[in-house]
Amino acid sequence: MSPQQQFIAFKTLVRKEIRRFTRIWVQTLIPPVITMALYFVIFGSLIGRRIGEMGGLDYMSFVVPGLIMMAVINNSYSNVVSSFYSAKFTKSIEELQVSPTPNYIIMLGYVCGGCLRGLLVGLIVTLISMLFTDLQVHNLFVTASVVFLTAFLFSLAGMINAIFANSFDDISIIPTFVLTPMTYLGGVFYSIDLLPEFWQGVSQLNPILYMVNAFRYGLLGVSDVNIGVAFAGIIGFLLVLLAYCLFLLEHGKKLRN
Amino acid sequence: MSVTPLDSKVALKIRGLQKTYGKSFEALKGIDLEVARGDFFALLGPNGAGKSTTIGVICSLVKKTAGTVEIFGHDVDRNFSVAKQFIGVVPQEFNFNMFEKVEDIVVNQAGYYGLPKKLAQERAEKYLRKLGLWDKRDTQAKGLSGGMKRRLMIARALTHEPQLLILDEPTAGVDIELRRSMWEFLQEINEAGTTIILTTHYLEEAEHLCRNIAIINKGEIAENTSIKDLLKQLNRETFILDSRTVLAQCPSVESYNLHQVDDTTLEVSVEKGQSLNTLFAKLSELGVDIVSMRNKVNRLEELFVSLIEKVEREGADAAPTKPATTVKRA
Ligand SMILES: Nc1ncnc2c1ncn2[C@@H]1O[C@H](COP(=O)(O)OP(=O)(O)OP(=O)(O)O)[C@@H](O)[C@H]1O
Ligand SMILES: [Mg+2]
Numbered sequence: 001m002s003p004q005q006q007f008i009a010f011k012t013l014v015r016k017e018i019r020r021f022t023r024i025w026v027q028t029l030i031p032p033v034i035t036m037a038l039y040f041v042i043f044g045s046l047i048g049r050r051i052g053e054m055g056g057l058d059y060m061s062f063v064v065p066g067l068i069m070m071a072v073i074n075n076s077y078s079n080v081v082s083s084f085y086s087a088k089f090t091k092s093i094e095e096l097q098v099s100p101t102p103n104y105i106i107m108l109g110y111v112c113g114g115c116l117r118g119l120l121v122g123l124i125v126t127l128i129s130m131l132f133t134d135l136q137v138h139n140l141f142v143t144a145s146v147v148f149l150t151a152f153l154f155s156l157a158g159m160i161n162a163i164f165a166n167s168f169d170d171i172s173i174i175p176t177f178v179l180t181p182m183t184y185l186g187g188v189f190y191s192i193d194l195l196p197e198f199w200q201g202v203s204q205l206n207p208i209l210y211m212v213n214a215f216r217y218g219l220l221g222v223s224d225v226n227i228g229v230a231f232a233g234i235i236g237f238l239l240v241l242l243a244y245c246l247f248l249l250e251h252g253k254k255l256r257n
Numbered sequence: 258m259s260v261t262p263l264d265s266k267v268a269l270k271i272r273g274l275q276k277t278y279g280k281s282f283e284a285l286k287g288i289d290l291e292v293a294r295g296d297f298f299a300l301l302g303p304n305g306a307g308k309s310t311t312i313g314v315i316c317s318l319v320k321k322t323a324g325t326v327e328i329f330g331h332d333v334d335r336n337f338s339v340a341k342q343f344i345g346v347v348p349q350e351f352n353f354n355m356f357e358k359v360e361d362i363v364v365n366q367a368g369y370y371g372l373p374k375k376l377a378q379e380r381a382e383k384y385l386r387k388l389g390l391w392d393k394r395d396t397q398a399k400g401l402s403g404g405m406k407r408r409l410m411i412a413r414a415l416t417h418e419p420q421l422l423i424l425d426e427p428t429a430g431v432d433i434e435l436r437r438s439m440w441e442f443l444q445e446i447n448e449a450g451t452t453i454i455l456t457t458h459y460l461e462e463a464e465h466l467c468r469n470i471a472i473i474n475k476g477e478i479a480e481n482t483s484i485k486d487l488l489k490q491l492n493r494e495t496f497i498l499d500s501r502t503v504l505a506q507c508p509s510v511e512s513y514n515l516h517q518v519d520d521t522t523l524e525v526s527v528e529k530g531q532s533l534n535t536l537f538a539k540l541s542e543l544g545v546d547i548v549s550m551r552n553k554v555n556r557l558e559e560l561f562v563s564l565i566e567k568v569e570r571e572g573a574d575a576a577p578t579k580p581a582t583t584v585k586r587a
Contacts, residue, residue, distance in 0.1 A: 001338045001371055002371070004371070005370075005371025006371065008368055008371050008372065008373060008374075009368055009369050009370075009371055011368070012364075012365050012368025012369060013368075013369075015365075015368075016357075016361070016365055019361070023356070086354070087354070090352065090353070090354050090355065091348075091350065091351075091352035092352055092353050092354040092357075094318055094348065094352045095352070095353065095362075095365070095366055095369060095413075096369055097316075097317060097318055098316045098317065098318065098341065098344070098346050099341060099366070099369035099370050100337065100338040100339075100341040100342055100369075100370060100371070101369045101370075101371075102338070253320075256317070256318060256319060256320045
């Protein structure tokens with residue numbers, strides 16, 4: 001396949017993915033918006049007022065970047081995991097497998113679809129947050145690149161989950177038992193300064209902490225972690241997932257008998 | 258497409274193809290197969306013989322255990338991108354997203370082959386029209402009938418205009434009228450130069466459409482020849498005889514294998530060259546009056562029986578092979 005043809009295949013996949021999540025917008029776009037609006041009202045407005053300051057900011061300002069990231073993470077992940085697993089389940093993945101489209105294009109197509117849904121939901125959530133707080137951008141480059149890399153990373157993770165999944169249960173196990181706890185413990189709602197030293201150390205093993213804090217730094221200029229370390233960590237982790245995902249597509253026994 | 262067939266005479270060349278599922282189940286035990294360019298080729302065999310597995314390997318859905326596959330001279334492993342451009346496949350089971358629209362399914366497939374959007378849409382229209390689905394283009398696939406879904410898969414397989422079209426039981430569950438029109442359609446594209454391979458359970462279908470045939474049984478090629486030669490080998494025919502009166506018991510006539518089906522019906526299996534006159538004379542003597550007679554339409558079963566007997570006579574296969582009782586009747 002020539003590079004032009006590969007690009008056509010990529011565009012076709014991305015278009016198909018966009019069509020999928022917009023067709024079922026009631027399942028894909030509305031729920032995260034409702035959840036996040038509730039978080040803003042409850043944690044930000046109602047409880048937040050009593051909490052006072054967190055990390056040197058009023059609680060509402062502190063929690064908004066974390067909640068936006070949480071929306072991006074969940075939606076990128078679940079878009080790819082459900083779309084790719086459904087393609088396996090209905091066997092429509094065979095449409096791609098019989099075609100000359102190379103594996104890395106298949107991966108990029110699905111991942112791009114996941115990023116777009118993650119970023120779209122992130123954007124909607126950001127707009128809603130503006131009803132509750134004044135949003136400022138301290139460093140646009142950091143903000144944009146962190147949110148994009150995070151969407152990319154979790155789309156890849158969703159794809160890997162989908163490759164291994166053998167049932168619809170398998171695609172909800174990881175989000176429920178791994179992703180949600182990691183997000184809640186990843187500095188979305190609190191600064192890790194509040195934790196005892198031991199738990200601060202443990203928290204630093206959580207990749208989501210770096211993403212949330214780098215994003216918070218992009219918007220507000222404050223962070224629990226070093227931004228350089230955060231970037232290096234995110235990119236390193238992303239490359240590992242990328243290589244692993246490609247390996248699974250290329251050699252995995254899960255996709256071809 | 259810009260790619261050209263290397264070997265213009267051979268569309269498909271399979272050598273020593275083996276497939277083991279799991280640890281030890283040998284679905285294919287070393288198959289050799291060659292299909293000439295422009296041929297209309299039938300792959301026949303009972304359930305579980307390995308037809309779909311073979312097709313799966315050809316179009317990279319199944320990972321083979323050993324052997325090589327070449328499409329117009331291009332190895333499917335070493336040159337997969339080129340080889341795949343030549344193949345269009347219609348699988349046995351529906352494998353599209355039921356929630357996608359008919360037209361999108363076809364246009365997207367063209368996109369996966371690298372066709373620009375405009376061309377993809379033209380092709381989708383062309384083939385959806387040909388297969389009588391253009392009116393349904395905006396319907397979600399789940400809203401199609403079974404026969405329509407099958408035609409959708411044919412349209413989808415043709416969008417990139419492959420040189421080799423492979424169909425895995427394209428007419429399963431399709432009514433007679435539609436089957437005829439599918440046959441005509443397939444003959445048309447074969448005459449236009451597309452090599453076609455199809456699997457089927459109906460000898461009639463193979464006989465009507467195909468020039469050459471391979472019979473596969475338990476993961477091995479039992480026969481590979483032209484349809485004409487194969488039909489010549491059919492050395493036995495079964496007739497159904499209707500008696501005027503109720504038969505108390507099955508009459509027995511020496512050297513004829515008679516078998517009573519019900520009160521007034523007999524079945525007899527006749528070797529080629531065996532005289533029917535003798536049979537009728539003997540039946541007359543026994544007071545059995547035959548009022549009508551017809552061919553039993555299970556020639557495929559006869560074919561399998563005779564093939565398997567041949568294999569056993571030649572001692573090539575020591576294990577007793579049961580006749581293909583699961584084969585459906587046309
Ligand atoms: N994914 C699989 N895992 C394990 N065994 C399999 C798998 N797919 C097929 N088989 C086995 O391999 C054998 C050949 O199956 P295959 O589907 O190729 O048969 P077939 O000739 O297409 O039959 P049919 O006429 O019923 O479609 C069967 O015994 C089947 O049980
Ligand atoms: Mg089959």
